[in-house]
Amino acid sequence: MTNIYPSPHPLVAHKLSILRDVNTEPKKFRQLVRELGALLTYEATTDLQMSPIDVQTPMGTAKCHELAMKIGLIPILRAGLGLVEGVWELIPTAEVWHIGLYRDEKTLQPVEYYNKLPVEPTVSVCLVLDPMLATGGSAVATVDILKRWGVKRIKFVGLIGAPEGIKALQIAHPDVDIHLAAVDDHLNEKGYIVPGLGDAGDRQFGTA
Structure with a gap:
């Protein structure tokens, strides 16, 4: 399938190498x-629909464009929260809706514990934010929820994906584009990405 987009950008590769380092506080x-x-969202939003608009400048009228779509950010709690601020720097008008999922350590299946989506969709495009696409269970479950909510366009934005998780998301939702900083080798017996970067939530919040 062609809906997987590892970033080719040198800055992404450079920053990811520091992020992986076990000594990064x-x-x-x-x-x-x-x-x-922010960098990955820049790449993931190149196909957003635009509307023409006339803008008055100090020197005259400029033919410009503005976003024609309302964008929603769906960080998967808790690790996905760290990606929100970077996206907001680019799209400050984006709405943020939280979905809480945790992975059962025995079954490796996602368990939903928080969902405050309104009855009707308020956005036309959703970016699902989660640093790690490991087994793919949480991503698949989140997209399931969003599609039942009625959202038509959904993209996944994460840092590192494992082949197993990418395949699971592609099979369940082949219409969802997957934007990552890198694709790693495999999952270990505990469902962690190898070489990965460890537990993204623990490393963000200092709870390792």
């Missing part, structure tokens, strides 16, 4: 997650 880790969130 939580403050720096959070900063890098925010910066990578």
Whole structure:
């Protein structure tokens, strides 16, 4: 399938190498997650629909464009929260709706514990934000929720994906584009990405 987009950008590769380092402390880790969130969102939003608009400049009228779509950010709690600020720097009008999922450590299946979406969709495009696409369970479950909500266009934005998680998301939702900083080798027996960067939530919030 052709809906997987690892970033080719040198800045993304550089920042990801620092993020992976076991010696990178939580403050720096959070900063890098925010910066990578902005860079990856820049790449993920190149096909957003635009509307023409006339803008008055000091020298005359300019033919310009503005976004024609309302954008929603769906960070998967808790690790996805770190990506929001970076996206907001680019799209300050984006709405943020939280979905809480945790992975059962025995079954590796997602368990939903928080969902405050309104009855009707308020946005036309959703960016699902989660640093790690490991087993793919949380991503698939979140997209399931958003489609039941009625959202027509959904993209996944994350830092690192494992082949297993990418395949799971592609099979369940082949219409969802997947934007990542890198695709890694495999999952270990505990469902962690190898070589990965460890637990993205623990490393952001200093709870490792």
